[in-house]
Amino acid sequence: MKNAVILGASGYTGAEAVRLITGHPKLRLTALTGHSRAGERYADIYPSTAHLDLPDVVTAGDVDWADVDVVFACLPHGASQDTIATIADKVDTVIDLSADFRLRDPDLYAKTYGRSHDHQGLLGTAVYGLTEFARHELRGAKLVACPGCYPTCSLLALLPGINAGLISTDNIIIDAKSGVTGAGRKALQSLAFSELSDGAHAYGVGTHRHAPEIDQILTRSSGKETMVSFTPHLIPMNRGMIATCYVTLTDGQSVDDLRAAYHAAYDDEPFVHIEAAGAAPQTRHIRASNHCRIGIFADRVPGRAIIISVIDNLTKGSSGQAVQNYNATQGWDETLGLHVQPIFP
Amino acid sequence: MKNAVILGASGYTGAEAVRLITGHPKLRLTALTGHSRAGERYADIYPSTAHLDLPDVVTAGDVDWADVDVVFACLPHGASQDTIATIADKVDTVIDLSADFRLRDPDLYAKTYGRSHDHQGLLGTAVYGLTEFARHELRGAKLVACPGCYPTCSLLALLPGINAGLISTDNIIIDAKSGVTGAGRKALQSLAFSELSDGAHAYGVGTHRHAPEIDQILTRSSGKETMVSFTPHLIPMNRGMIATCYVTLTDGQSVDDLRAAYHAAYDDEPFVHIEAAGAAPQTRHIRASNHCRIGIFADRVPGRAIIISVIDNLTKGSSGQAVQNYNATQGWDETLGLHVQPIFP
Amino acid sequence: MKNAVILGASGYTGAEAVRLITGHPKLRLTALTGHSRAGERYADIYPSTAHLDLPDVVTAGDVDWADVDVVFACLPHGASQDTIATIADKVDTVIDLSADFRLRDPDLYAKTYGRSHDHQGLLGTAVYGLTEFARHELRGAKLVACPGCYPTCSLLALLPGINAGLISTDNIIIDAKSGVTGAGRKALQSLAFSELSDGAHAYGVGTHRHAPEIDQILTRSSGKETMVSFTPHLIPMNRGMIATCYVTLTDGQSVDDLRAAYHAAYDDEPFVHIEAAGAAPQTRHIRASNHCRIGIFADRVPGRAIIISVIDNLTKGSSGQAVQNYNATQGWDETLGLHVQPIFP
Amino acid sequence: MKNAVILGASGYTGAEAVRLITGHPKLRLTALTGHSRAGERYADIYPSTAHLDLPDVVTAGDVDWADVDVVFACLPHGASQDTIATIADKVDTVIDLSADFRLRDPDLYAKTYGRSHDHQGLLGTAVYGLTEFARHELRGAKLVACPGCYPTCSLLALLPGINAGLISTDNIIIDAKSGVTGAGRKALQSLAFSELSDGAHAYGVGTHRHAPEIDQILTRSSGKETMVSFTPHLIPMNRGMIATCYVTLTDGQSVDDLRAAYHAAYDDEPFVHIEAAGAAPQTRHIRASNHCRIGIFADRVPGRAIIISVIDNLTKGSSGQAVQNYNATQGWDETLGLHVQPIFP
Numbered sequence A, B, C, D: 001m002k003n004a005v006i007l008g009a010s011g012y013t014g015a016e017a018v019r020l021i022t023g024h025p026k027l028r029l030t031a032l033t034g035h036s037r038a039g040e041r042y043a044d045i046y047p048s049t050a051h052l053d054l055p056d057v058v059t060a061g062d063v064d065w066a067d068v069d070v071v072f073a074c075l076p077h078g079a080s081q082d083t084i085a086t087i088a089d090k091v092d093t094v095i096d097l098s099a100d101f102r103l104r105d106p107d108l109y110a111k112t113y114g115r116s117h118d119h120q121g122l123l124g125t126a127v128y129g130l131t132e133f134a135r136h137e138l139r140g141a142k143l144v145a146c147p148g149c150y151p152t153c154s155l156l157a158l159l160p161g162i163n164a165g166l167i168s169t170d171n172i173i174i175d176a177k178s179g180v181t182g183a184g185r186k187a188l189q190s191l192a193f194s195e196l197s198d199g200a201h202a203y204g205v206g207t208h209r210h211a212p213e214i215d216q217i218l219t220r221s222s223g224k225e226t227m228v229s230f231t232p233h234l235i236p237m238n239r240g241m242i243a244t245c246y247v248t249l250t251d252g253q254s255v256d257d258l259r260a261a262y263h264a265a266y267d268d269e270p271f272v273h274i275e276a277a278g279a280a281p282q283t284r285h286i287r288a289s290n291h292c293r294i295g296i297f298a299d300r301v302p303g304r305a306i307i308i309s310v311i312d313n314l315t316k317g318s319s320g321q322a323v324q325n326y327n328a329t330q331g332w333d334e335t336l337g338l339h340v341q342p343i344f345p
Helices: A012-021 A079-087 A106-113 A120-125 A149-163 A210-222 A255-266 A315-330 B012-021 B079-087 B106-113 B120-125 B149-163 B210-222 B255-266 B315-330 C012-021 C079-087 C106-113 C120-125 C149-163 C210-222 C255-266 C315-330 D012-021 D079-087 D106-113 D120-125 D149-163 D210-222 D255-266 D315-330
Strands: A002-007 A027-033 A070-073 A093-096 A143-145 A173-178 A229-234 A241-248 A272-274 A292-298 A304-311 B002-007 B027-033 B070-073 B093-096 B143-145 B173-178 B229-234 B241-248 B272-274 B292-298 B304-311 C002-007 C027-033 C070-073 C093-096 C143-145 C173-178 C229-234 C241-248 C272-274 C292-298 C304-311 D002-007 D027-033 D070-073 D093-096 D143-145 D173-178 D229-234 D241-248 D272-274 D292-298 D304-311
Touching: A002 A012, A012 A027, A012 A315, A070 A079, A070 A315, A079 A093, A079 A120, A093 A315, A106 A120, A106 A210, A143 A315, A149 A173, A149 A210, A149 A229, A149 A241, A149 A255, A149 A292, A149 A304, A149 A315, A173 B173, A173 B241, A210 A229, A229 B241, A229 B304, A241 B173, A241 B229, A255 A272, A255 A292, A255 A304, A304 A315, A304 B229, B002 B012, B012 B027, B012 B315, B070 B079, B070 B315, B079 B093, B079 B120, B093 B315, B106 B120, B106 B210, B143 B315, B149 B173, B149 B210, B149 B229, B149 B241, B149 B255, B149 B292, B149 B304, B149 B315, B210 B229, B255 B272, B255 B292, B255 B304, B304 B315, C002 C012, C012 C027, C012 C315, C070 C079, C070 C315, C079 C093, C079 C120, C093 C315, C106 C120, C106 C210, C143 C315, C149 C173, C149 C210, C149 C229, C149 C241, C149 C255, C149 C292, C149 C304, C149 C315, C173 D173, C173 D241, C210 C229, C229 D241, C229 D304, C241 D173, C241 D229, C255 C272, C255 C292, C255 C304, C304 C315, C304 D229, D002 D012, D012 D027, D012 D315, D070 D079, D070 D315, D079 D093, D079 D120, D093 D315, D106 D120, D106 D210, D143 D315, D149 D173, D149 D210, D149 D229, D149 D241, D149 D255, D149 D292, D149 D304, D149 D315, D210 D229, D255 D272, D255 D292, D255 D304, D304 D315
Parallel strands: A002 A027, A002 A070, A070 A093, A093 A143, A173 A229, A272 A292, B002 B027, B002 B070, B070 B093, B093 B143, B173 B229, B272 B292, C002 C027, C002 C070, C070 C093, C093 C143, C173 C229, C272 C292, D002 D027, D002 D070, D070 D093, D093 D143, D173 D229, D272 D292
Antiparallel strands: A173 A241, A241 A304, A292 A304, B173 B241, B241 B304, B292 B304, C173 C241, C241 C304, C292 C304, D173 D241, D241 D304, D292 D304
16 A cells, blocks of 8 residues: 545545545555645535545645655646645655646746746656556656646547647647536636536637647657647536547548557557547546547548547546556556546436 | 417427517517427417417418418428428518528538428528628518528628638638537437536537538638538537637738628627627627627637637527518518527526 | 616626616616726626626716616615615615515514614615515505515415415425525635536525515414424526425315415416416526416325425516516506516527 | 346446446346347447446346346336346345335335236335345345335435434425436436426425335334325436425424434444534535435424435435345445445536
8 A cells, every 4th residue: 555645635636536546445545735724624625525534634734744655736836846846855756737747848837837947857857647648657757747637638639640640730620628627626706606507618719728738749749840729618517528629631541540540549548448430429428437538530621530539627637647647657557546437327 | 560470389499489579579479380289388388488478389281371471480401391382472471490491502402401402493582591691682582591500600700701801711610519409309318418417529520411501601702612620519508509610811811800800790780799809708698699799819820710609599590590580571670579688697 | 767776786686687677668777886896897797788788887986866766776785774875865766685674673684684774764664575465565665675585486485375364374394496696696616616516405404594584474464473494405507496385274275275365366467377287387487587486286295285486586586576666666567677588498 | 246137227227236336346247138228239328338348238038047146127117026026036136226116015006106016925025125224124135125216315314313203203394306317318308408407396296106105114113104295306417316304303302312313323324424513415415426414403493303315316316225235135245336436526
């Protein structure tokens, strides 16, 4: 058994980490932190956990790091890099769910997130943990930067085609839709039920922070400077995310070739599944699980294809992938703690 | 006062037509038809109308056409053309909400809708009623084909840019999201609350019937053969539709030029509104009204723009536009009967 | 035309008042106030009104009261009494939507709302505006206290039976369910979409402030000291409220007698409707309208009955009834401005 | 390992049984039946199971009963008794989720369910499986009748008070609210998303079939003939059920006494939890889990109390309790296969 600490356990990704880690056969939760909630019982913050035997919430400063093996950092960006810098040498592994160690270029980070990166040495050691494409690097890694939810969903849809040279890096358009939990647990009027139910809208159009992250990976994978169009939408559901990716096939390639490449990439994966031809994936079919489902379609416009992927933003898009990544760092079966079935209906 | 009949009043577009026409100062509802519900009180079909004094439901065959001025045909495609053919010369005006008179090319109709068009003479007389772009033709028209909900939403977003030559007809991508009422009132497991809540999915990917309709209008407006990518999604809300349109600016054009063109096109329109720069339209802000709101954005990819429009699929996307079209045929103020405010919250 | 001012226009009841008053043939909106939003365009607070020509938001102190005929006060309790005290003699009529003038007994008010009533002279002049039972008093009234949403829904269900002596005042149990808009427009984590979707719960069990208000009216109507059980629940819908009332029939009375009494009470009412025997009212059938629907049932327990009523909490439960009350004070047709049809689907 | 068969696996309770049994350490699914879906892959019926290795769907007639240990019968009432009669002597244990073996009195069954009970011998052997109150009988039982969802929720709220003599059997009123999955997976217009979203209503008022089942258990437990008022409501959520129970305390008893009795009854239970004083249970806090949470309140009316319980209708209200019951028949730890955490958010 390894001892795990969750930093920032009062947010939704923290709560999802609690759900998964309490069911993990090789992890034991030894501390939960939450700056503004320190001193409270976790069940007062999340009554859904009242039947569990969990430690009370403390501040990060009050954690005894002596026996901690792994930290799951569910902190806001900015706060995350600073906190991780203080603990990185006290624990074996840090799994960071924030944005702080995703972008390799500190200047791009500063531009995107509005503050400097002050721990560039650490940044250089971080592994970008899109698990299916990072296993070699993950093995033994000390610091894992878990991808953002949109990048996870989009890159799982795009990378096999990019890696096989079947998709042009020009003119990739990603239209994404997310459930509301993606916005976190906040006291904002704009997140109120009455504001968000029975309606939909785009946000961050042309400016969302996850776009450079997607660019970075596509550029690295393809070897060509890549810039995607990326537009997220907020839709009235709790969990789930869908990325509809419009791509141009490279010369002479067909959707059958594309489909074959995705099967080759994912058929042995425990969490990524290709839909039968003609079937579109639905977020509700992976709800509350670590699974991703991908549908591949010929566009009606010749030479183009549409690739659609769905994940649960809190699970594969966040805490589930975090657990999967930690499993990968330890060389364990990646599915440990992740045998939670989709909730349907 | 003109006497109006609604054919197919038992479906959702029929119900929305009832809502609007009962508040129209120059229309009087004289008959409601519904094949399978004939003989019933309308309030038994829609209890929300119980306080209104409405005629009982009859079959189309039982309508006395003597004093009917206008028919709003809310029938399924196929049934609509056949029924309209039998009554077109008995009434002054037919406003058809089905797909049967939208496509000018009977072969394309047959290919798209899986049956022949058997009334091509009538088809030749039909006006495609995207009101804002069809006023001259609508004045005095006898048969109006109301656009589909997706084409309405998409074309309002695209046409000013196309007409002004600011948008390339190549590589137009429309990612659309619709509330569930767009699927109609049907006893289908796939439309059940428990199947559709808290989830989202694409459907008709690469094959949706509204794509050729969009092509037709863009081709006619631009003078260039145009084929769009079009992908609709079903999201868990009742009413509302959003079309996120990804376009390429023509050489030397900017998003400012685009914005100016949309203001020029719509600033005098009662129902189409341009959002302030940076603001994304939300379907809930036009819920249950005939309004359309459009946001215009620079894409992060140079030379590209994103145009987003929202409508209520049952109002501007269907019965509201139908009433607006009838107003236009009569030379009336187009807003008659359409002063229903958006319902928010 | 009368000049109307809405105090507290930035909340949901204020927004609903704007919706209704802008469609009222005898009212003109001359000012909208909102303490924290003063100086803003109303469309920035409610984009759904962007197509309307509305005054900008000001503070109550900046309103010129010279030509104001009526004030609709949509303020929080406490603030309402103080503000109304300063303007009551400057305008003809004040329609108060807060709780401040509902309870006749200042001590009960103080106990219930946690502050003293400092304007007891005004309190003595206020008419409790449950319109259907207050018409004589409303005519010419200068200050109207609009009932709370739960009291409106509950009392419409109970009063005809109480007034006819068919229902015992002992052992009345009201189980109520409300949509989320009833909680107002607030930046609270507890009102967030992700906290409230796909779930339900009771709140204020045994302690809700609307219970004494219901007691007061039942006591006054029956002449017997009455105390009800009242339990509200929050359910994941935007608008709508349902009160399920469990009552004991007085000796020898039947549900048929009860039904007859309700028909006698309401058959001439424009906004209150009795369901056919066996039919249960649904909130969605009166959504966004001023209507109330009531179902009357024999309980399976002999001698008991169940009366269920539904309203839209923001319309008949708040701003709609407020407009109806103002119409009544002026001796106008009570339906002016209230011909908004239910939105279904 | 025991071999399990699910009869009627195509419905929602069947799907929930699949979810739980596939995670049960001592059960192996050997057959799934579904009359109208025989021959299909289960993943075609529930794509959410596509990653699991499940048997294809067959008819009940095609099951080889040789090695089957336990049958979970998720069939409609009526069909269930007939099918179970044919297999009861072929398998060790039958866990019936239908209503067919719940009512002890065949005449009451016939009156309630509209058909005769044709297997009264079997009926005499059935154990009513409200687990927490049936452990002695469950051990070794061959046929278990799992309680209905409403009876489960209501009886867990009422029985400790009844058993301790703290609650009068007169005048018990149960106001229940259920999510839509309780209606099953059916192609009905009345269950469509657009019909059920953003609204609520009562149904089966005074006539619901679960009322006699509640009566039966309360009568048996109290030794006094008991008849409850019971009114279910349908609210727009997927999973979850809440029973708000209004009761009269027996002479001299207090809510503190009541609370003590519930703690005594449930503090050692793995799945039933008492809320802290003043806290109301929320369905979302037990979503998708086998847990029940109960809140106990003094009513504002002296001498009365309000007991509120919440369960997930598909889990504790159906398939979860079924698994718990099977565990109990085998003398296993009752929590086997039921360590699924609540899904929140």
